[in-house]
Amino acid sequence: MADHAARPVRALVSFDGTERCDAAVLEPRSRQALEATLREHEQVAIRGSGLSYCQAGAAGGGVPSVSTKALDRILELDRDAATITVEAGCTVGALVRHAVENGFWFPVLPGHPEITVGGCAAFNTHGKTQHDVGQFSDHITSLTLLHPDHGETVCGPDEQPELFQLTVGGMGLTGWILDLTLRLQPLAGGSIRRRAHRADDFVDAVEIMERHARPGSQLYSWNDASRTGATFGRGVVYEECFVDEGDAATTRFASLRPEQRGRLVPFPVWNRLTARVVNAAYFQLEHRRRERTMPVLDGAFPINGKEGYFHAFGRRGFHEYQVIVPRADWADAIERTRGIVRDRGACVTLASLKLFRGDPHHLWFRGDGVCLTLDGPADPRTHAMFADLDELAVDLGAPVNLAKDSRLGKAAASRIFPGYDAFAAALEAYDPARRFDSELRRRIGV
Numbered sequence: 001m002a003d004h005a006a007r008p009v010r011a012l013v014s015f016d017g018t019e020r021c022d023a024a025v026l027e028p029r030s031r032q033a034l035e036a037t038l039r040e041h042e043q044v045a046i047r048g049s050g051l052s053y054c055q056a057g058a059a060g061g062g063v064p065s066v067s068t069k070a071l072d073r074i075l076e077l078d079r080d081a082a083t084i085t086v087e088a089g090c091t092v093g094a095l096v097r098h099a100v101e102n103g104f105w106f107p108v109l110p111g112h113p114e115i116t117v118g119g120c121a122a123f124n125t126h127g128k129t130q131h132d133v134g135q136f137s138d139h140i141t142s143l144t145l146l147h148p149d150h151g152e153t154v155c156g157p158d159e160q161p162e163l164f165q166l167t168v169g170g171m172g173l174t175g176w177i178l179d180l181t182l183r184l185q186p187l188a189g190g191s192i193r194r195r196a197h198r199a200d201d202f203v204d205a206v207e208i209m210e211r212h213a214r215p216g217s218q219l220y221s222w223n224d225a226s227r228t229g230a231t232f233g234r235g236v237v238y239e240e241c242f243v244d245e246g247d248a249a250t251t252r253f254a255s256l257r258p259e260q261r262g263r264l265v266p267f268p269v270w271n272r273l274t275a276r277v278v279n280a281a282y283f284q285l286e287h288r289r290r291e292r293t294m295p296v297l298d299g300a301f302p303i304n305g306k307e308g309y310f311h312a313f314g315r316r317g318f319h320e321y322q323v324i325v326p327r328a329d330w331a332d333a334i335e336r337t338r339g340i341v342r343d344r345g346a347c348v349t350l351a352s353l354k355l356f357r358g359d360p361h362h363l364w365f366r367g368d369g370v371c372l373t374l375d376g377p378a379d380p381r382t383h384a385m386f387a388d389l390d391e392l393a394v395d396l397g398a399p400v401n402l403a404k405d406s407r408l409g410k411a412a413a414s415r416i417f418p419g420y421d422a423f424a425a426a427l428e429a430y431d432p433a434r435r436f437d438s439e440l441r442r443r444i445g446v
Helices: 030-041 092-101 116-124 162-168 204-214 272-288 298-302 327-344 380-396 410-418 420-430 439-444
Strands: 004-006 011-014 022-023 025-026 045-048 066-069 074-079 082-086 140-147 149-153 177-185 191-199 220-225 234-243 289-296 318-326 348-358 370-377
Touching: 011 082, 022 220, 025 030, 045 318, 074 092, 074 380, 082 092, 082 116, 082 140, 092 116, 092 298, 116 177, 140 162, 149 162, 191 204, 191 220, 191 272, 191 298, 204 220, 204 234, 204 348, 272 420, 289 298, 318 327, 318 380, 327 370, 327 380, 327 410, 370 380, 380 410, 410 420, 410 439
Parallel strands: 025 066, 045 066
Antiparallel strands: 004 025, 011 022, 074 082, 082 177, 140 149, 140 177, 191 234, 191 289, 220 234, 220 348, 318 370, 348 370
């Protein structure tokens, strides 16, 4: 019997609150227990912090979820090589805090500190620096993959690169990542200075970001898409850089738990009226606060401390859409998006932008252009709006972020991603028994 803590079957919910399934959660507490657990079950789903917007860590139908929670150690920090080796269950908050305490920095961080390093690799996540330093895979020197039919395999950019490319961005479907070695940077300062630049609309926001894009900069925006007139997308571009002042490691990380949805706010607060009121107030506040300096860990995770935003969607939940629009098509795409939001009468609670670069591969969320993010309540109008945006993505050859999408099906995914067939074929060749499963895998048909 595997040495793990077993929990009864319970309801597992995606972070956005729209996908649910019943599954047992197993939590092996050692590598030996993990190996035994994988041998005992024909199929499992790998579950990190459970913060994927979709059901990437649960499958239902009798397939247990195996949690990385207890396998979360920081194994080694090599100062001479400027690398750190961690287990997959280590959170990015723990990773970056340890790095900062030792005078280093990791430059590709998702929005919240409780997301696991394994989850970041599984979706090849990005941060506020994608235009400068790329994505999570660009900073992995090697990883150790465990598959019950293949044993342990070390792979990386230079060692078994095809398996490496199938694993990063592979949604946890090639096996269990035992450990990862990540490349660090010297910490450039104990604080982050954030400057806010007013943007008149989405097109103006991108032009501002391009003017301020430089090595070492962190760039992202907040935009108001709740109004579909001439000010559609007005907002604030945030430009961040390190400064050598302050205490870098005093930040308290907050908890983010999808199972708490509906307990604090049972009914949704967000609608078209509240979105307009809140966005108008936020715009007035932010564009007047031209400059702020904060501890480096406060600036690292934009969602940390703002968990109430997600609770305000209530038990019904929300949907998020992320798409990389080619720069040459940006102005036309935004005008088309404005028409979609207006015609569908949808409530957009949040919009934001980042600059992106890189070549697409498999089902990775990577490409050259502008990353557009839109949030809306989980209701028919949002569904219709996002279905229209799927057609826009197909027309532009624009990848969408599967980690943030809980409604995209096989038909749309196969049209949106040129690498869909190659990914499915490579995954089938490596794991014909489909030892690793998830609701996401079933939905997109790989």
